[in-house]
Amino acid sequence: MLSQLNQSHSKRRAALEMLKKNDRCRDEILSQFTLLTSQLLGIPSCFVSILDDERQYIKAAQAFTLVETSIQEAFCRYTVQCEQLLVCPDTWHDPRFDQHPLTRGAPFIRFYAGAPLISGEDYVIGTLCVTDTQPHAFTVEQQATLTTLARLTAAFLDAWYANGYVDTITGLPNRQRLLRDLELSSDALPPQQWRLLMIDCIDTQHIFEVARSLGMAASERLLRELTQVLHQRLNSGKAPMLYMINHGRFALLLHSDDELDGKLCSDRLRGINARLSDTITIDLHIRVGEVLFSPQTLAPLEAIRRALSALHEAFVLQSPFQLFDSESDHKRNQEFQRLNDLARAVRGRYGLYLVYQPKVCLHTGKTVGLEALLRWNHPVEGEIPPGRFIPLAAGTSLMAELTDWVLDRAIKQLQRWAAKGIHLPVSVNVSVSDICRPGFADRQESRLLRCGLTPEYLGIECLETEEIHASPDALYGFDMLKLRGFKISLDDFGSGYSNISYLRRIPIDVIKLDRSLISRLQHDTASGIIVRNVISMLKDLDYVVLAEGVEDKATYDRLQELGCDEVQGFYCAAPLKAAALERWLRQ
Numbered sequence: 001m002l003s004q005l006n007q008s009h010s011k012r013r014a015a016l017e018m019l020k021k022n023d024r025c026r027d028e029i030l031s032q033f034t035l036l037t038s039q040l041l042g043i044p045s046c047f048v049s050i051l052d053d054e055r056q057y058i059k060a061a062q063a064f065t066l067v068e069t070s071i072q073e074a075f076c077r078y079t080v081q082c083e084q085l086l087v088c089p090d091t092w093h094d095p096r097f098d099q100h101p102l103t104r105g106a107p108f109i110r111f112y113a114g115a116p117l118i119s120g121e122d123y124v125i126g127t128l129c130v131t132d133t134q135p136h137a138f139t140v141e142q143q144a145t146l147t148t149l150a151r152l153t154a155a156f157l158d159a160w161y162a163n164g165y166v167d168t169i170t171g172l173p174n175r176q177r178l179l180r181d182l183e184l185s186s187d188a189l190p191p192q193q194w195r196l197l198m199i200d201c202i203d204t205q206h207i208f209e210v211a212r213s214l215g216m217a218a219s220e221r222l223l224r225e226l227t228q229v230l231h232q233r234l235n236s237g238k239a240p241m242l243y244m245i246n247h248g249r250f251a252l253l254l255h256s257d258d259e260l261d262g263k264l265c266s267d268r269l270r271g272i273n274a275r276l277s278d279t280i281t282i283d284l285h286i287r288v289g290e291v292l293f294s295p296q297t298l299a300p301l302e303a304i305r306r307a308l309s310a311l312h313e314a315f316v317l318q319s320p321f322q323l324f325d326s327e328s329d330h331k332r333n334q335e336f337q338r339l340n341d342l343a344r345a346v347r348g349r350y351g352l353y354l355v356y357q358p359k360v361c362l363h364t365g366k367t368v369g370l371e372a373l374l375r376w377n378h379p380v381e382g383e384i385p386p387g388r389f390i391p392l393a394a395g396t397s398l399m400a401e402l403t404d405w406v407l408d409r410a411i412k413q414l415q416r417w418a419a420k421g422i423h424l425p426v427s428v429n430v431s432v433s434d435i436c437r438p439g440f441a442d443r444q445e446s447r448l449l450r451c452g453l454t455p456e457y458l459g460i461e462c463l464e465t466e467e468i469h470a471s472p473d474a475l476y477g478f479d480m481l482k483l484r485g486f487k488i489s490l491d492d493f494g495s496g497y498s499n500i501s502y503l504r505r506i507p508i509d510v511i512k513l514d515r516s517l518i519s520r521l522q523h524d525t526a527s528g529i530i531v532r533n534v535i536s537m538l539k540d541l542d543y544v545v546l547a548e549g550v551e552d553k554a555t556y557d558r559l560q561e562l563g564c565d566e567v568q569g570f571y572c573a574a575p576l577k578a579a580a581l582e583r584w585l586r587q
């Protein structure tokens with residue numbers, strides 16, 4: 001087999017896969033090479049062929065009508081085997097060819113001279129050869145000419161192959177090549193269905209980490225090893241067309257009737273680990289997204305987008321494999337659209353508004369503060385709750401803009417209320433990323449001072465996350481808020497991540513017990529015991545304790561008994577617009 005003869009490696013195979021495909025521009029130039037060869041040597045038939053383990057493909061030819069043969073039938077396999085010029089002046093007198101079907105039948109080859117096409121990486125990809133129906137002598141000059149022309153042809157193919165279509169690290173065809181192949185696939189006759197698989201093997205971050213600590217060579221070796229493993233595991237007889245899309249992300253283009261599909265691919269890629277260094281390996285959680293499509297009806301870029309969408313869905317659902325699903329794709333697109341709409345709403349100042357929910361003191365029954373909650377009236381979708389748009393903004397630059405918008409509105413409202421003699425502090429929800437912003441506390445202080453207010457009027461509510469404890473910027477941000485006199489509340493305590501031993505590192509004034517703890521208080525004894533002990537512990541630690549989501553009198557009374565300080569919830573008042581809140585306060 002050729003692979004054994006040439007110690008085939010993945011680069012040769014990747015090159016062959018690409019060369020086998022039809023490419024009109026490339027093949028026209030190859031055709032020019034064959035014309036030149038035939039003219040210079042004075043021999044009518046000439047062709048360029050590419051050979052893999054099973055077949056020979058004639059890519060361009062002069063006076064030679066065969067387009068493909070089995071490897072057994074190919075004269076050229078002898079040229080590839082010996083990796084040098086092979087001349088057979090008369091096939092009838094050569095035991096290898098005298099009974100050969102191409103000698104005794106069409107195209108009745110009597111004379112053959114072939115030169116191997118050796119790539120710059122020293123592997124043989126095919127041949128440039130001349131044939132005739134007559135025996136010939138082949139002079140030393142002619143031999144030299146054919147060898148030179150074969151070198152030129154190979155150099156051209158190398159250049160074509162490397163011209164932006166190859167990932168230089170792994171030798172795999174790259175994203176541009178995938179696009180090109182998708183374009184070409186629409187020409188296939190009869191029209192076919194294809195599968196495009198996106199395979200995410202390793203986080204780009206990991207690759208960068210390896211490069212940063214062990215150097216580029218190590219990260220490149222990792223990618224090459226990964227490519228080899230993929231080839232081994234995915235090889236199903238026919239070599240699949242594997243592309244490198246991004247560092248660590250691959251694509252596979254398959255006929256729809258290929259035995260290999262996304263599910264099988266994902267099954268075969270289980271349990272792979274990557275060697276980061278001599279002593280460290282990591283388990284790879286490979287994810288596969290797949291789209292089935294016919295290139296006649298779907299543009300290449302859209303096919304890629306859909307495969308990526310399926311891959312993204314696999315990440316979101318933490319599943320190893322996802323087939324493209326237009327419904328979830330539509331949902332994600334909608335979310336993205338919503339994020340764009342949100343940006344427009346924040347910048348254009350329409351659709352967003354604040355509502356205020358009172359906080360009531362359980363010791364005095366008086367309203368002691370308000371929480372500002374964001375609302376969005378979307379022009380098409382109507383009212384969208386914050387839980388459906390704030391998570392979209394989190395992690396984007398929009399989060400800071402949104403918080404600034406809320407702070408600006410809340411401070412202006414505080415100013416208006418102060419003018420009316422209403423002096424209630426308002427707390428605003430912010431994210432950890434806001435607190436990490438340099439000068440955040442100072443800016444809020446000057447904003448308030450400009451409006452004739454002091455920081456005690458503005459409260460800051462934030463969720464406790466691992467991120468806070470891991471981030472010196474966040475801890476510093478909290479200290480600065482405290483120093484400037486802002487009251488800090490820890491939101492949703494008991495709902496998810498709570499690390500009581502670390503809590504003391506943040507200068508918190510108020511702890512807000514999450515609704516999930518409070519809502520079960522009346523119905524379930526265990527919750528009662530938990531809430532009682534949590535309140536008692538937090539009181540011992542000198543926190544003000546506020547219970548969120550109080551919806552009925554029984555819960556209100558029970559919390560009063562348990563020594564909770566403040567409550568917030570529909571039982572007292574739902575979040576209200578400023579004017580409605582003023583009316584509520586007057587009652």
Ligand code: C2E
Nearest residue numbers: 373374385386387406429430431549550551568569570575
């Ligand atoms: P949160 O800060 O814990 O706000 C309390 C949520 O509970 C609010 O939901 C409020 O309307 C709701 N709520 C209050 N009392 C009751 C009750 O008795 N029963 C029930 N079932 N619910 C009650 P909302 O307004 O939908 O806000 C959800 C979350 O969105 C907030 O939780 C907060 O984390 C976030 N959020 C709201 N506005 C903003 C904002 O301006 N900036 C940021 N970063 N987050 C905000």
Ligand code: MG
Nearest residue numbers: 371429461491
């Ligand atoms: Mg809150």
Ligand code: MG
Nearest residue numbers: 491492512548
């Ligand atoms: Mg809360």
